[in-house]
Amino acid sequence: MKLVAAVIKPFKLDDVREALGDIGVSGITVIEVKGFGRQKGHTELYRGAEYVVDFLPKIKLEIAVDDGMVDKVVEAISTAARTGKIGDGKIFVFNLDQVTRIRTGETGPDAL
Amino acid sequence: MNPMRHSTTLRAPLLVALLLSPLLAWGQDDAALSAGDTAWMLTATALVLFMTLPGLSLFYAGLVRAKNVLSVLMQCFAIACLMSLLWAVYGYSLAFTDGGANNAWIGGFERLFLAGLQVDTLSGSIPESLFMTFQMTFAIITPALMVGAFAERMKFSAMLIFMALWLTLVYIPIAHWVWGGGWIGEMGALDFAGGTVVHINAGIAALVAAIVLGKRKGYPTTAMPPHNLGLTVMGAAMLWVGWFGFNAGSELAADSTAAMALTVTQLATATAALTWMFAEWISHGKPSVLGIATGAVAGLVAITPASGTAGPMGAIVIGFAGAIFAFIASTKVKHWLGYDDSLDVWGVHGVAGIVGALLTGVFAAPALGGAGLADGVDGIGAQVWIQFVSVIATLVYGGIVSLLLLLGLKATIGLRVDEEQETEGLDLSLHDERGYIL
Numbered sequence: 001m002k003l004v005a006a007v008i009k010p011f012k013l014d015d016v017r018e019a020l021g022d023i024g025v026s027g028i029t030v031i032e033v034k035g036f037g038r039q040k041g042h043t044e045l046y047r048g049a050e051y052v053v054d055f056l057p058k059i060k061l062e063i064a065v066d067d068g069m070v071d072k073v074v075e076a077i078s079t080a081a082r083t084g085k086i087g088d089g090k091i092f093v094f095n096l097d098q099v100t101r102i103r104t105g106e107t108g109p110d111a112l
Numbered sequence: 113m114n115p116m117r118h119s120t121t122l123r124a125p126l127l128v129a130l131l132l133s134p135l136l137a138w139g140q141d142d143a144a145l146s147a148g149d150t151a152w153m154l155t156a157t158a159l160v161l162f163m164t165l166p167g168l169s170l171f172y173a174g175l176v177r178a179k180n181v182l183s184v185l186m187q188c189f190a191i192a193c194l195m196s197l198l199w200a201v202y203g204y205s206l207a208f209t210d211g212g213a214n215n216a217w218i219g220g221f222e223r224l225f226l227a228g229l230q231v232d233t234l235s236g237s238i239p240e241s242l243f244m245t246f247q248m249t250f251a252i253i254t255p256a257l258m259v260g261a262f263a264e265r266m267k268f269s270a271m272l273i274f275m276a277l278w279l280t281l282v283y284i285p286i287a288h289w290v291w292g293g294g295w296i297g298e299m300g301a302l303d304f305a306g307g308t309v310v311h312i313n314a315g316i317a318a319l320v321a322a323i324v325l326g327k328r329k330g331y332p333t334t335a336m337p338p339h340n341l342g343l344t345v346m347g348a349a350m351l352w353v354g355w356f357g358f359n360a361g362s363e364l365a366a367d368s369t370a371a372m373a374l375t376v377t378q379l380a381t382a383t384a385a386l387t388w389m390f391a392e393w394i395s396h397g398k399p400s401v402l403g404i405a406t407g408a409v410a411g412l413v414a415i416t417p418a419s420g421t422a423g424p425m426g427a428i429v430i431g432f433a434g435a436i437f438a439f440i441a442s443t444k445v446k447h448w449l450g451y452d453d454s455l456d457v458w459g460v461h462g463v464a465g466i467v468g469a470l471l472t473g474v475f476a477a478p479a480l481g482g483a484g485l486a487d488g489v490d491g492i493g494a495q496v497w498i499q500f501v502s503v504i505a506t507l508v509y510g511g512i513v514s515l516l517l518l519l520g521l522k523a524t525i526g527l528r529v530d531e532e533q534e535t536e537g538l539d540l541s542l543h544d545e546r547g548y549i550l
Contacts, residue, residue, distance in 0.1 A: 046337055046402055047459075052335075
C-alpha cells in the first residue's frame, strides 16, 4: 500500500477530485496548507507599502491506495492539476505500513 | 462656511429693522426662520455626523490590524462624545460669538454653557441651535481625523486629554479666525467648508503626533497590511455621501450656492478617485480598491475649501491636483522620510487640503468659471497669496501648539502604551475586548 500526497493549486481541486473519481479512487483527505517552492510568494501593495507574502495558499491531498493503483493516481493528479506554469505543485509517494477501518476493524488492503 | 454670509446674517436683522421700522410695522419679519433652509441644515448636520459615525470610524477600522480594530472605533466614538460636550460648554461661544476688542483672535463668552441660546433664537434664517450643532459636527470630525496618525499605539487616556486640549487651543481659535469674524476671514481668505480649519489643521497635528509618538513597533520592516478593506471601502463611501452635508451644508441655506457646492463636490471626488486609481495602475501595474477609495477622500478634501466658489470644470482640476499630490505624499514621500503616519492623515488631509486651499484662490475667478474672489481682492494672484497666508498660519500655529501639547503630555502621563500592550493589541490591552471572536 502507498500513501500519495499531492500539493496542488487550490483552484485545481475540483478537477483533481473528478479525475480521481473517474479512475475509481474511493476517498481523499483535503487539507488547506501554505508554503513556498520555486514560485516563491507574491507581493501586496497598500498605499505604496509593499509587503512580500512568503507563503502561498495551496491544497494538500492525501490518498491511500493499493500498490497497483499508484501510477494511475499519480498520472490522474498530474494531468488534472497541470497548468504548465510555475507553482503547479508536487506529488509525493510513501510506503504505507498499515490501514485500519475504524467502523469494522478491517485492516490492510480491505480497509482501503 | 461662507464667512461673509455668516457675518452679514448676524448684523442684517438689526439693520433691516432700523431702516424699515418707520415704513413697515412688520419689518422684523425679515429675520424669520426659513423652513427650507432649516430642513436642509437639519439634514446636513446629520450627514456630517454620519461622516464620523460611522464613516471615518469604519474607514480607519479596516486599515488597522485585526487586534486594534476596536481601539480606533472607540477613539472616534469617544472623541465624538467629548467634543460635543466641550463645544456646548465653551467651544461654540469662543469660536462663533463676537470677541469685542480681541475679535480678530478669539470669540466671546456670550454663549458659554449655551447661555441665551433659546429654542427660538435664530442664526440667519435657521435656528441658532441648529447652527451650533452643525458646527459641533465639524468640531467632532476634525480631531477624529487625527486618529489615523497615531493608530495602534497611543494610550487612550492621553488621547482624550490631547483631544480636549487641542480643540480648546487649536481648533477653536482657528475656526474663529476663519469663520467667526477673525483675522483670516477678514483678510479675505476663501474657505467655504474647512480646508484650513478642518483638513490642514488636522493634517499638521497628525503629522506632529506621528513624529512625537514615534513609529509602531516593527515599522516598516514588519508587514502591517489593512485587516479588512471591505470596512474601509464602506467607510470611504459613507464619507463621500456625508460630505454633501459638509460642503453643501456650509452654505447654511437651501439655495443655488449649496446646489453648486454639491455638484462640484461630486465632480472633484470622482476625478480624484480615478486619478489615484490610474496613478497606481501606471506605477504598480494594478488598480487597487484601497487606491480608488483613498483618492476619493483626497478629492473630497481638496474641493472642501473651494466648494462654495469653484465651478464644475475648476472642481475637476482641483480633484485631479489634490489626488496627484496626496498620492505622491502618501505612497512615496512618507516612505522616503520614514515617519509612521499610519493611516496617512497628513498625506491625504494635510496635503490635499493645502492643494485645495491654494487652488481655491485660482478657481474662484469668474473667468475660470468661479463664483468670484473675496470682496476687495484684486486678481487671482492676490487671492492665492491670501490663501497661502491662511495655509501657513494654520500650519505654523497648529503645528507649534500641537507639538507643545504632545511634548507636555509625553513628559507627564506619557503618550504610548508599553511594548507588550502594543504587541498584544490595543483592543485587549486597553479595552479587555476583541473585535473578532470567531
